[in-house]
Amino acid sequence: MTRPDRPGDRRARRSRKGEELMVPRAEFESYYGRPIIKAPSWSARDIAGYFFLGGLAGAGSVLAAGAQLTGRTTLATGMKVSSLAAVSLSTAALVHDLGRPARFGNMLRVIKPTSPMSVGSWLLSGYGPAAGVAAVCAIGGRLPRAGAAATAAAGALGPAVATYTAVLAADTAVPAWHGAHRELPYLFAASATAAASGMALVLAPPGETAPVRCAAVLAAAADAAATRAAKRRLGMVAETYREGRAGRLLHGAELLLGAGAVTAALAARRSRAAAVAAGLALLAGSACTRFGVFAAGIASAEDPAYTVVPQRATKEPSGGPGPGPDPATARPDGRETPQSTD
């Protein structure tokens, strides 16, 4: 049965700042308005939380390696401990989210390059121990050579840990994720950098955080640019990034990252309190980005419009008819056609 695109008008009214949608919603048909694809049953706390923590850990290890190389010991130790804590929590979240947590070991049963989750499991099983050894050696002050090697290994694997999660999300039929598969890795890299910079500002004395303040500014700018690029790419699916829970979270991310970066750049050198505030804002902003992208994906999976309309557009670039001789655009037969209400 065809049905009017009910959410359409609601959506137009709810659009942010009261602006009207410039492009009227395309007409589409659906089966009683039911979603076509199934949204993941992943819990936001576990999986969006993992996206955040994995980014914090991965980028933190790069920062720790840089700090160690440049003799910033407090910063290096702080980031190593933070990365170990983040990757431990990550693993716990991932196991907790499994339908059969006792079978988490099956994740390492095969190596499958076509499965980002398999690649990620192997990546984590290499990165986790390295981050652990790096942190333990830094705290204990023993085995400096092993500590340095582990720091280097974690620093080398960290960027992959921080960005592969974008591929994990994008390699699905979820329109808001797959449609942005080119931009999401950069967004996740930026968001991870923001989180690690934030943690560093909280943990390290101002004398050691000059590079961190610079990274925070770069990360906030890159996050905003990547989000913008993803929205531009997504076309009508970008609504899911602007509206509802995802819209609020991503708007919050923009504000928090901006405020954090500005505070870091202007005040964090002189005031420890300002540095901590900037760091917390950056951490919160990074988390908002991940939870926002996650929420946008769920919203895009739950509305058949985001599956049908873009697929129709690619299938019929000229807007012409489908396989049937009856043009989908004109329905002279007077059948119940969906009405675009905005």
Add this chain to the structure above:
Amino acid sequence: MTDSLLSGPEPDPAGDAGHTGAPPRVGFFTDTSVCIGCKACEVACKEWNALPEDGLTLTGMSYDNTAGLGASTWRHVAFIEQSTPHPPVPAPEGRTVLPLAGDADQSAGGDLRWLMSSDVCKHCTHAACLDVCPTGSLFRTEFGTVVVQEDICNGCGYCVPACPYGVIEQRPSDGRAFKCTLCYDRLGAGQEPACAKACPTESIQFGPLDELRERAALRVDQLHAAGVDRARLYGHDPADGVGGDGAFFLLLDEPEVYGLPPDPQVTTRDLPAMWKHAGAAALSLVGGFTLSFALPAVLRGRGRR
């Protein structure tokens, strides 16, 4: 991992999966033009596969109270009520139409029509669920079908959003993912799947895929000749976004009317591009930090001079 195995036509998925001397690929051709909405397929599937009850509610969606495919619903009959003048649908070649069914009131068309369609897992040539499964629980059988090994599945749930058709699902009470196996156990014993066996109108036809595609092409031609212009095959084309479906359909309207995606794509088609972008993003993360360490040092150096 080559591109040809990730998307596009692939004549021998079982062979490419490592099966030697595999039997011909089998599948379903579901001719919805002869479906009478009896739900015998749903019942036969539930019974044969011992699927648990998954909801006894009334949905208000015509006669469809199953609502959709899921972990415990591997055949789902969709009911669509349309107020459309439409040409009568002729019976398939060689089928005797009993007087009652040939009643003038029913065959002459009219302002109301019911579309009924029995949906099922498509057993894609390029199955995204199988591609993304991290444990190897989902596998390609010697018959070219896609099956979950329940003793391996750890309920990661990755296959669920990967499926472009929304077929596979985790069973809440169990945690693992379940879907149609195309009655793998029956195939092994030389039997046809339970749904096809139970279908009283041969709307669900089981057999070697090549044969089914030929039969479907004849049937759609017959419908077009009879003036049923909107009849079309769905999922039959090896050049489509999933390399063609092992279970394909003859539909009487647009796919989305039946809750099917109009142009499904296997997302792993784009995986090489995604890995490249992730690599570039990882490098830019390192680059960003390198710049951040270098810049203050350079500035400080200048300041001293």
